[in-house]
Amino acid sequence: MKYMKTFCLVALGFAPGALIADTSVFELDLGVAQDWRSGNALNSSGTGRELDEFTLGRVGGMAAFQFEGGFTLQGGFAFDHSFAKTTIDGFIPTNDTYAAGRQFNLQAGQHFDGYYLGAFVAAGRVAFNPWDDVQDADFKSYGLQLGWYGEDWSVSGTLGVLDSDADDPETLANAVLFDAHASYAVDDATSLNFFLSFADGEQDLDSGSAPDPVKVLSVGAEFERVLRHTARSSTSAYAGMSVISVKETSSSSFTDRVEDSVLSAGIRIQFGAAGVGQADRIKSPPLPEMLRILGAVPAVD
Secondary structure (H helix, E strand, C coil), rough: CCCCHHHHHHHHHHHHHCCCCCCEEEEEEEEEEEEEEECCCCCCCCCCCCCCCEEEEEEEEEEECCCCCEEEEEEEEEEECCCCEEEEEEEEECCCCCEEEEEEEEEEEEEECEEEEEEEEEEEEEECCCCCCCEEEEEEEEEEEEECCCCEEEEEEEEEEEEEECCCCCCCCCEEEEEEEEEEECCCCCCEEEEEEEEEEEEEECCCCCCCEEEEEEEEEEEEEEEECCEEEEEEEEEEEEEECCCCCCCCCCEEEEEEEEEEEEEEEECCCCCCHHHHCCCCCCCCCCHHHHHHHHCCC
């Protein structure tokens, strides 16, 4: 994998410091999502069939370590698997459908009194066409993060770049990435989370003409409720809805659009903090939903 060697070396360099952390939080996320896809670009060209509905499963996790003085080091991962059909009527191959993704990320920053300032780096791979791998892309992202924390709320922002590399580059590349998250703890067991992400980049880099400009807007909300907790752990259920809107302007100046409406639900297991909002002062801010953004783009071409 193109970017993983550098990523692993950085992770190994941070590992010894995690052993002397003052406070730590660990999290495991098991989720499922239903994706409904629409737009004027869906099945508008090509020989394959672009699906308008498919199911995704996800396993994710993170480990956050906070040291004396508020310095925080965090690592995370996410694996997506699509249960989408690979053929229609047993022989017509599907096309441009998100098949799988994996992401690994590192975040480092300083928690001040009610504030956070840090940076992140992420790398991974997304897969699409089920019968070949020419569109499958390695990706990398890096940037800065800010966070603000109140008594029962938090707000954070991320600004960075997102780039990808593939033999047949159909997903997002050379993009500027912005993300904003907000969280409100209704009580010790209930939280509401909101996010907005925007990416401005390119697609189809190997076309005969110039690459096509692509803009992606993703907005969503999530409800989380603790089902069981002890002094240092909790198990919660969550449900959310998000919309990913992709707009491509082709060389002919025609605008193609694809929109993913995603309904998700899952279980989140956390060790090191009992309430839904308690871990925010230890963890780094949430990252943009890179896998689902990258997974939505090829269908617009």
